[in-house]
Amino acid sequence: MKLVELGTEDLARYPFLDETGEYIRGLDLSVEEITRAEYHEVLERAKSRVIDALKKGTIACEFYNREIEILSFPVALVLIKATKIEHIISRYALAEAKRVETFLLKEKRPIIPIMFERVLNIEPIKARDGFDRLHLEYKIPLVDFLKRAVQFHTTSWRLVNRVIEEGFVLVTTTELVRLLREEIYEMIRSRLKSSSVIKLDQRLRDTVDEIIRAAPPIPAKFGIFSGEYPPCVTKALELLETGQNVPHYGRFLMTAFLLHAGKSVDNIIDLYPGVPDFKERVTRYQVEHIAGLRGGRTAYSVPSCNTILSNNFCFRNHNCGTIKNPLQFRRRTKKNS
Amino acid sequence: MSEESLNVLKRAFREYYFQRDAIEIPTRIEEREFGYLPFGGFMTRHLKLKNKGELTALLVRESPRGVYASCSYYEDPSLPMTEKGWKSGDLAFDIDCDDLEMECKKDHDRWTCKGCLLVGRGIRPARCPSCANTKILTLNWSCKLCLDASKDEIIKLKEILLKDFGMTRGKISTFFSGNKGYHLTVENSEFDALDQRGRGELANYISGKGLDIAKLGLSKNADYNNMVSRLPVLGEPGWRGKIASFFDDYEFEGERDDGDIKSKIANYYGKLSPKKFGAIIDLAIRSRGAKIDSVVTIDIHRIFRLAGSLHEKTGLSKKRCDDLNSFDPTTDPVEIKDEPIKVRVSMSPPFTLRERTYGPYKSEEVILPLHAGVYLMGNNLAQAVNS
Numbered sequence: 001m002k003l004v005e006l007g008t009e010d011l012a013r014y015p016f017l018d019e020t021g022e023y024i025r026g027l028d029l030s031v032e033e034i035t036r037a038e039y040h041e042v043l044e045r046a047k048s049r050v051i052d053a054l055k056k057g058t059i060a061c062e063f064y065n066r067e068i069e070i071l072s073f074p075v076a077l078v079l080i081k082a083t084k085i086e087h088i089i090s091r092y093a094l095a096e097a098k099r100v101e102t103f104l105l106k107e108k109r110p111i112i113p114i115m116f117e118r119v120l121n122i123e124p125i126k127a128r129d130g131f132d133r134l135h136l137e138y139k140i141p142l143v144d145f146l147k148r149a150v151q152f153h154t155t156s157w158r159l160v161n162r163v164i165e166e167g168f169v170l171v172t173t174t175e176l177v178r179l180l181r182e183e184i185y186e187m188i189r190s191r192l193k194s195s196s197v198i199k200l201d202q203r204l205r206d207t208v209d210e211i212i213r214a215a216p217p218i219p220a221k222f223g224i225f226s227g228e229y230p231p232c233v234t235k236a237l238e239l240l241e242t243g244q245n246v247p248h249y250g251r252f253l254m255t256a257f258l259l260h261a262g263k264s265v266d267n268i269i270d271l272y273p274g275v276p277d278f279k280e281r282v283t284r285y286q287v288e289h290i291a292g293l294r295g296g297r298t299a300y301s302v303p304s305c306n307t308i309l310s311n312n313f314c315f316r317n318h319n320c321g322t323i324k325n326p327l328q329f330r331r332r333t334k335k336n337s
Numbered sequence: 338m339s340e341e342s343l344n345v346l347k348r349a350f351r352e353y354y355f356q357r358d359a360i361e362i363p364t365r366i367e368e369r370e371f372g373y374l375p376f377g378g379f380m381t382r383h384l385k386l387k388n389k390g391e392l393t394a395l396l397v398r399e400s401p402r403g404v405y406a407s408c409s410y411y412e413d414p415s416l417p418m419t420e421k422g423w424k425s426g427d428l429a430f431d432i433d434c435d436d437l438e439m440e441c442k443k444d445h446d447r448w449t450c451k452g453c454l455l456v457g458r459g460i461r462p463a464r465c466p467s468c469a470n471t472k473i474l475t476l477n478w479s480c481k482l483c484l485d486a487s488k489d490e491i492i493k494l495k496e497i498l499l500k501d502f503g504m505t506r507g508k509i510s511t512f513f514s515g516n517k518g519y520h521l522t523v524e525n526s527e528f529d530a531l532d533q534r535g536r537g538e539l540a541n542y543i544s545g546k547g548l549d550i551a552k553l554g555l556s557k558n559a560d561y562n563n564m565v566s567r568l569p570v571l572g573e574p575g576w577r578g579k580i581a582s583f584f585d586d587y588e589f590e591g592e593r594d595d596g597d598i599k600s601k602i603a604n605y606y607g608k609l610s611p612k613k614f615g616a617i618i619d620l621a622i623r624s625r626g627a628k629i630d631s632v633v634t635i636d637i638h639r640i641f642r643l644a645g646s647l648h649e650k651t652g653l654s655k656k657r658c659d660d661l662n663s664f665d666p667t668t669d670p671v672e673i674k675d676e677p678i679k680v681r682v683s684m685s686p687p688f689t690l691r692e693r694t695y696g697p698y699k700s701e702e703v704i705l706p707l708h709a710g711v712y713l714m715g716n717n718l719a720q721a722v723n724s
Contacts, residue, residue: 133566142502143527145536150534159538160545161552165574167503310546310631312537316638317419 003019008066013103014115015073016096016184024074035203042066046075049205053095054088054215061102081192082200082208087191088215090244097185104177113138115176116176120144120183127170134161136170145169148179148310153248231315232308233257240271250309255290256302257326265291300329342714342721347376349673349711350647351400353654359672360396360645361657362389363406368424370414372640373401382640385415402649405640408522418638421575425529430543431633432490433518434483445478445686455503456684476716478686484666487616491519492661494627497543498508498523501575513666515648515655522643533635540631543626546623548576550614553596555606559692568599579625580618581584647672668692680719688712 011020034043045068053061053329063069072101073096104112113124126139131137142164163170171179200208229237236254239246246254258268265287272283285294292299304325306313323329353359363369366389372382373395386392396404407414408429412422442557443459457549461475491511498504504523512520531539541547553576554567569577571585581598589605596604606614633639642648642655654672658664668688675691682698688709689695695709702722705713713719 037399143531146531146535146538150532150538153546155549156552157551158547159542159578160547161549162500163575164542165503165576166500214502306632309533309635310537310540310637312534313534318417319398 008070012063012069014100015070016100016187017118020070020073023070027071029071032201034071035201039071041065042071042075042209043204045069045072047211049073049076049096050079050092051214053092054211055092057095057098058137059095059099061099071229077188077192078198078200079204079208079211081195081197082204083212083215084197085212085215085327087241088212090189093185093188093192093216094189097181099186101181104180104265105174112173112176112180116180119180119187123187124171124176125168125330131163131170134163134170135172137173138176139165139170142167142169145171148182151182151245153245154176161320162275228329229257229261229318230326231317231324232313234307235315237271247313249308250313251286252290253308253313253326255287256300259287259291259299260302260327265293285297338714338719339720341723342719343376344713345654345678345707346402346711347400349707350376351397352674353672354396354400356394358645360392360404360643362392363643365410366392366413368410369412370407370409370421370640371395372405373399374403374405375399375401376449383415383417385413396646404643404646406643407638407640409637423637426541428523428526428528428531428638429493429622429633429639430521431514431518431630432494432521432628433514433516433630434479434487435477435517436628436630437483437486437490439483439486441482442477444476445480445671447476447684447686449468449474449476464573476686476718477517478688480686481515481516481667481689487518488661488664488666490627490629491521493625494543494629495661497627501542502528502539506527509659510644510657511659511661513646513653513656513658513664513670515642515646515653515670516651519658520655522641535639536637537631537635540629540634542576543627543629543634544631545576546631547624548618548622548658550606550618552578552724553580553602555602561603561607565599565603568602571598576625583621583625585622648715650715652708652715671708673708673711675708677704678707678710679704679722680713681722682713682719685713685716685718 006014006017006019008023011017011023029039033039045063048334049059049072068327076092080089083089105113117123122140122144124140127136127139145162146159149159155161158256159169233254236246236250239250240254255268259265265284268287269280269283272280288294290300303311305314305316305320305323308326309316320329341499349663364497367387368386369386370382371384371386371392372380373384384395386395393604404451407426409426410424412424414421416422446459446461448457448459450465450468450470451472451474452465453468455465455467457466461473464471465473479684495509495511498509498521499506504526508526510521510522510524512522514520524654528535528539552570555566556564569581580602584598584602584605605617609617633641644655644657647654653670653674656664656670658666659671668691671691679701679702681694683700685696685698687694687696690709690712691704693709695705710719710721714721
């Protein structure tokens, strides 16, 4: 049942909805037709969507023509998919999700819980009276909350800092939007990953090349290292390489480990530019802090496997054997080789 | 351990496993990984058992020192860990009195320096005070106070699972661990599919790890009235309510409490140094949270002692105790018979089994009921004497 009737304005704002797909199918257009002169503006908007996403990490929310805006989304997906670069796909998906977040936060209608239910398939229940002073308006099942909140790294998303009642976690409307953003990011990313690459004509191929040139440099491949890192460090490097967020603890562990493995501060900072929230000044400070060059001037040691496990960043596999610290992994694999 | 002692233990364990229904047969047996620790050998893991018959046969054949089953369910539990194919897993919690920093440890724990054989009482020092050796053997003992404290923790844990996490009583199983604490598992719930990180969040919530006082509404920069309006009140759910209830019970020296909880929290937050206030919050966390071993909850690949099996250090069984109030950990899990056995005890603090207190002993031969002899031999404090 449709609780809110969506207009073309909504389809332009929320292009990932099934209704947008139906609307586009109704137009009966093929990719080849998009390159025709009358769709010039659609292609241009798709290009600007992608290039803004890659360069600035955001996509402009203003649009003057709903139809162009709606059509530009699937075209942008085709272009992004054609780059076949994981890091570009992630960065674009995040910018699209942020665009949706901006629109949702401006919504006056009760569209947020409805959209939440549509996208996450979880019905947010109105919180009982008494939580309004904390702006906690809804509650969602604990397990559903946990599966998503583990992606976020701030203390306010930690379960211990949440109001929990009989298997439900209370959330603000803004937090519903933040959860929606993450779900949309994952949805666009997985759609892009699972879709097949469409054969493009020369003009579109040129556009794809332009997009690749506009993308920020791909972070250094962890493959340049000797490949003898423990799975926790490898996981952090993989996340960095694919432009995904690395949890705070993962960054700390990876940095401490690489410093102990003899990498320089600059080597480590070079790994970061692909992450969505990269700021070189901040990253440099953090890495130098861990190296003991800043703050308390104490170089941090690599945490033990048990500490890593209790901070939820252990990806132990059979190669780990009975090691108690990731640093022992190198010695172990060296011994076995 | 002497050959004779090993034989006595093996016989006692075998006799127990020969009884019908000595152990609880786990559900979904063919999806779990099994492991066992034989007398005089190393741990065997990655076993797949098809049914109750295979498990009973293993126990009768091996009469192991310890037998374990995974809380996780796998596509094929017999494959190496990375190929098993994790499907889901029961939630598991472990409470051990060694983690409770009990005062009585100073009286009953012992340590022995491996270098000069000096024996000391209480918490193990980092270095031997006599020869500075760092190789030190420890004996972590448990007394009634320790076991009662473990029971208090498991009761708090159960409350959190029921009230905060909304778990169903019927899905929760509680067991005495067979040694110094309790195990709790939750089966067949919506939590089964949680990965390590989700389980870590549950573990941190239960133990209060990472509780941020700013999230309670406390702030040095906020306007007083604005801050007070956001502070927790009595009866609120979650940690906010736990903190409020702690402050309600807590009596500050030389202070009269006549205001409401919010003002009480705000006043002490303003009056005390951040360090002193932090120490009070730590007390609140200790008092209202449950001290669990987080690693056990988070590690989905762990194998857990099988319910009903005997603990290798004590000979006591991992006993179901869903009614914690009436459970007596020094009587109910004593399964081994009481036929007399002569043992030579090197040293032992006092201990109680089936309402009888034994010891302390020091370099002496005594005749004990078999279950008490096994308790000492399992702890490597006694040897069987040929009679």
